[in-house]
Amino acid sequence: MNPTQRSHYHRISLISFALMLLHFPVFYVMANFYKTDLSVALGLGAALMAGPLLTFAVFRGSRITLSVSAFTLLCYSALMIHLGRGMIEYHFHIFVMIALLALTGSVWPVLVGAATAAAHHLLFFFYLPESIFNYEATLGIVILHASFVVFETIGCTYIALKFGKVLDLQGTTAMALKEIIDGQAELSQGLNNSSSSLSETTQEQKLRTQQALETLRKIHELATQNTQQADLGKRKSVESYQVLSAGEAQLSQLNETMGELRQSQDEIMKFLDGANSGMASLVQTVHEMAKKTQIIHDIVFQTKLLSFNAAVEAARAGQEGKGFSVVADEIGSLARLSGAAAKEIEALLSQSVASVKKLTAEMASHTEKIAKETSRRMNSSLEIGQEVVKSLAETVGQARQISEVMESIDQAAKAQGMGVNELSESFGRLDSIATQAGEIASANRDQAEKLMQETTELQRLAGRLSA
Amino acid sequence: MKRFSRKFFLVGLFVWAMGGLYWTSQLHASHLLSFKNEISIETLRNHIHDEQSWTLFHTFAPDCACSRFLMEDLLSRKPLPDTAEVVLSLGPLDVADDLRGLGYQVHITSPEELAKEDPSLLRGVPFFVLTRRSGELAYLGGYSENKINPHTSASFHQLVTRLQRGEKIAALPVKGCAVSESYQKLIPKLGFRGVFQ
Numbered sequence: 001m002n003p004t005q006r007s008h009y010h011r012i013s014l015i016s017f018a019l020m021l022l023h024f025p026v027f028y029v030m031a032n033f034y035k036t037d038l039s040v041a042l043g044l045g046a047a048l049m050a051g052p053l054l055t056f057a058v059f060r061g062s063r064i065t066l067s068v069s070a071f072t073l074l075c076y077s078a079l080m081i082h083l084g085r086g087m088i089e090y091h092f093h094i095f096v097m098i099a100l101l102a103l104t105g106s107v108w109p110v111l112v113g114a115a116t117a118a119a120h121h122l123l124f125f126f127y128l129p130e131s132i133f134n135y136e137a138t139l140g141i142v143i144l145h146a147s148f149v150v151f152e153t154i155g156c157t158y159i160a161l162k163f164g165k166v167l168d169l170q171g172t173t174a175m176a177l178k179e180i181i182d183g184q185a186e187l188s189q190g191l192n193n194s195s196s197s198l199s200e201t202t203q204e205q206k207l208r209t210q211q212a213l214e215t216l217r218k219i220h221e222l223a224t225q226n227t228q229q230a231d232l233g234k235r236k237s238v239e240s241y242q243v244l245s246a247g248e249a250q251l252s253q254l255n256e257t258m259g260e261l262r263q264s265q266d267e268i269m270k271f272l273d274g275a276n277s278g279m280a281s282l283v284q285t286v287h288e289m290a291k292k293t294q295i296i297h298d299i300v301f302q303t304k305l306l307s308f309n310a311a312v313e314a315a316r317a318g319q320e321g322k323g324f325s326v327v328a329d330e331i332g333s334l335a336r337l338s339g340a341a342a343k344e345i346e347a348l349l350s351q352s353v354a355s356v357k358k359l360t361a362e363m364a365s366h367t368e369k370i371a372k373e374t375s376r377r378m379n380s381s382l383e384i385g386q387e388v389v390k391s392l393a394e395t396v397g398q399a400r401q402i403s404e405v406m407e408s409i410d411q412a413a414k415a416q417g418m419g420v421n422e423l424s425e426s427f428g429r430l431d432s433i434a435t436q437a438g439e440i441a442s443a444n445r446d447q448a449e450k451l452m453q454e455t456t457e458l459q460r461l462a463g464r465l466s467a
Numbered sequence: 468m469k470r471f472s473r474k475f476f477l478v479g480l481f482v483w484a485m486g487g488l489y490w491t492s493q494l495h496a497s498h499l500l501s502f503k504n505e506i507s508i509e510t511l512r513n514h515i516h517d518e519q520s521w522t523l524f525h526t527f528a529p530d531c532a533c534s535r536f537l538m539e540d541l542l543s544r545k546p547l548p549d550t551a552e553v554v555l556s557l558g559p560l561d562v563a564d565d566l567r568g569l570g571y572q573v574h575i576t577s578p579e580e581l582a583k584e585d586p587s588l589l590r591g592v593p594f595f596v597l598t599r600r601s602g603e604l605a606y607l608g609g610y611s612e613n614k615i616n617p618h619t620s621a622s623f624h625q626l627v628t629r630l631q632r633g634e635k636i637a638a639l640p641v642k643g644c645a646v647s648e649s650y651q652k653l654i655p656k657l658g659f660r661g662v663f664q
Contacts, residue, residue, distance in 0.1 A: 035532040075491040082494035085616040120492045
């Protein structure tokens with residue numbers, strides 16, 4: 001028994017109870033109208049109703065309850081016939097009840113109902129035959145009388161059987177449909193949830209994309225600035241490189257100049273050495289001159305001796321020699337003068353030699369000192385210069401590397417800018433796609449909601465089908 | 468335990484069904500019971516007041532509902548023209564004076580008096596007997612095809628008219644309340660005694 005049948009049996013049981021209860025006012029009216037016993041009508045009616053109610057409590061929604069209800073309803077037929085003082089019209093209650101029992105969808109209530117009616121008649125046929133008809137009927141008459149009920153019962157049984165099969169099919173269909181609908185409901189719910197999630201995700205994605213686009217725009221600005229800065233840095237590094245290269249060249253030139261200076265210094269030193277030598281030669285020359293001055297002194301002395309000899313000879317020559325004596329005197333004076341001059345020269349020479357010697361010594365000393373200092377400084381300068389050149393060379397190398405790096409940075413920044421542009425375009429497309437996805441998600445959600453509405457409608461229909 | 472309870476319940480249900488079937492069957496059938504009264508016309512003649520007119524004997528039982536319906540019909544009119552209507556009540560009748568006041572003859576009698584030969588021949592009421600002026604029996608039977616009820620109570624007027632015209636009409640079954648001892652004994656077994664009184 002499927003739920004639809006059970007539900008139907010349950011509902012029909014309740015309807016049959018309602019139908020039984022509806023008999024009571026009818027019984028009441030009939031008992032009063034036909035002057036039959038009201039207490040029997042109500043008391044027996046209630047007693048007859050107790051059976052189905054108790055059965056319903058025990059066998060809820062079963063054919064047993066319906067069968068017992070069928071029995072009671074057919075007993076109500078008898079009760080109604082009694083209350084109607086046996087009017088033949090109230091016998092139709094039997095046919096109506098049997099016909100209504102076909103609505104149970106089960107053959108058992110119909111058969112029980114028919115059996116109850118038959119039992120009523122048969123019981124009295126065998127017990128009091130004349131009670132059934134106006135005459136003492138034969139068994140054939142009884143069968144003829146009962147045949148109508150039998151035919152109705154056959155028809156109603158067929159209807160109940162078919163109705164039961166319809167109920168069974170309806171229940172089976174409803175269950176299958178319910179499973180399908182439940183699945184569809186779950187699916188549509190899931191689809192709706194997914195669509196909602198997708199829509200929310202799309203909205204979130206769109207928002208994030210827009211935020212990313214905004215961020216990318218800022219990155220693009222920063223990249224542009226980076227590119228500009230990198231370009232500027234590259235130019236500056238190139239300039240630095242050029243400046244450093246120029247400085248390196250100048251330093252090299254300076255080094256060369258220093259080298260030349262060194263050479264010049266060497267030459268100066270050589271020159272100074274030469275000068276010292278010259279001074280020595282000068283001293284030697286002065287010495288030679290001093291020696292020559294001795295010669296002058298000797299000459300002066302000789303001259304003086306000659307002048308004295310001339311004056312002696314002039315004195316001896318007397319008058320004649322007087323003139324000569326004067327010359328001799330003059331020569332003697334010249335000799336003295338020459339001697340004096342020679343002495344002065346000698347003195348001067350001595351003084352000069354001393355001065356020269358001193359000067360030469362000092363000069364040599366200073367020169368050596370200066371030369372040494374100059375040489376040391378030159379060497380130091382050269383070393384420094386070489387170090388500077390070396391450092392500068394390294395700096396230049398680094399500047400070149402920096403320049404290359406800056407070039408790379410510049411290219412990278414440009415590439416980055418292009419990448420950011422492409423990324424922005426991609427995000428723009430992504431935003432567009434997100435918008436489309438959002439529209440699709442929204443459409444999906446609408447479809448899912450529509451599907452849910454249709455599912456609800458289907459559930460309602462399935463509920464009606466299973467009801 | 469549960470199985471036992473269910474079995475017990477089913478047994479109880481079966482007993483209930485049999486009881487219900489028994490009692491309702493009696494109720495159902497009793498109203499269709501047709502009484503065959505075989506009383507003597509001579510007995511009735513003792514109650515004839517006017518031998519020169521048609522005489523219509525109404526045989527009632529005071530506690531019989533069918534009889535009460537017919538008495539109401541009598542109380543609602545006067546005796547039929549050229550017909551002496553006699554009410555034979557099988558027991559004291561509370562409306563006897565009213566009936567007399569309307570022109571009916573009322574005789575309180577008993578089954579034994581009415582069927583002196585064999586009281587068992589008087590099986591049920593109500594029934595009516597119509598005798599001609601000559602005293603011949605024109606009709607002895609029930610008032611209707613069915614048990615008397617408010618719908619059928621007055622239908623016998625036409626029947627009487629037709630009989631007075633000379634038509635021969637088969638006696639209708641007597642359906643109502645048991646009078647004879649045999650039925651009195653049988654009917655209480657069939658159902659509620661009071662129902663039939």
